[in-house]
Amino acid sequence: MQKIPLILTRPKGSNAVFEADIAPKVRQHVDFIHSPLLEIVPIDGGYDSTGADHAIFTSANGVKYAPKGNGRRAFCVGEKTTQLARSHGWDAVFAGATVLALKDHVLINRPQGEIHHYSGVFVRGNVAEDLSVAGLRVTNIPLYEQRLLPFSAQALSVLERRAPVVVPLFSPRTAAHFAAIAPAHPQLYVVAMSTAVADSCNEMSPARLIIAREPTAKSMALCVENLVLNHSLG
Template identity: 45%
Template sequence: MGAARIPVIMTRPSGSNERFVGQMPDALRRRLQVIHSPLIEITRCDANLALGDGDAVIFTSSNGVRFAPEGQGRRAYCLGEATTRAAADAGWQSLFMGETARNLIKALLAQPPDVTIWHLSGVHVRGNISEELCRAGIDAHRVALYDQRKIALSDAALAQLTTPEPVIVPIFSPRTAAQFAENCPGTATPCLIALSAAVAEPLAILPAARLEIAPAPTAQAMIQALEKLVSRISLG
């Protein structure tokens, strides 16, 4: 008989969870009992976007691409490889600008665009990219195309968290981290993997069995951290 599968609670929005699981190696997926429990629901906003033919955009997540108009060959400065691919698929001239907002800002300040730029984001963002660009003389604006509404942990996730067996919870954003910390049962001791130090910060209040931070803010780095944690748990 094979080893028991290790429960992993996926907290990303619907669609993002499935894409992340689909990126895992088959050998890793076979070792996991995946429980989908999105803590954020993505919904469209009523937005007034006056995007000109010669304007450019900033995408800091694939959700921005999802709710944006078709690219029609216009430039898109993108954060992360997945967002860059999504923008290209939607007809944008997508340019990869690094994995963090600081990387993106630094690159744009090094070669300031001579067109109007629109940061097509969610309602909730960390920092304000467009404000920083404006202070440097770049014509930049932010328009929220979608909202990130908090939702509670599912019954299946709560039930798993209250068992004595190990359970892994990868967390990908500070907002999701705060929502998980608020919803997690007080007796639970999950094994947490955070995308970054900023994501780990709201989780520090929890009596976690482990709190790991991925070596880079990417899906592949999260998968590597997950593989290592699964091996540690399996070894006891």
């Protein structure tokens, strides 16, 4: 079985984690090509965190660049982000697998006091705005930039061929960027983390578009594994 190119477009550290999540029986059939399309660049902190009674984290990067929790409550999207927040001193609560689920959770619990949503410059879901309209005191605190990057030379070389290529895409912004800079490819197989990501893939006209059952890295890995093992490519 010829190895199938698998282009990984997440930031460098996240690509390595996702690659490790792929089962060994699948990894032997895959040629991993690391081509981050986003670069995470921290913003110099000029914020005052002393007045924040609670935090909201919709990404692991928000946790990495936020102040330590010191026992304060944090509402988190995703199990991994929740676990990371706990390791940074937050009394972290898993508030759902999606931003929508998190907003519902916070609205039901209605925490009192100042809430900071620590995020990147580009943020989806209007978390702070929607929760503020509902009467909570929520402020968005951008801690990092998500800078767009070009394809690596290896990824571009693969995309210029006509052999099957698998690409897992985790965010609408990355998917839209991929669609904007990728050459037309007749055998592009895309695994999208959500319907929002899939909607950003329309301009690619992929040979096949699979949406993960859950918006998690584990579900994405399972989709990639099934695609490779079934070899329903080409």
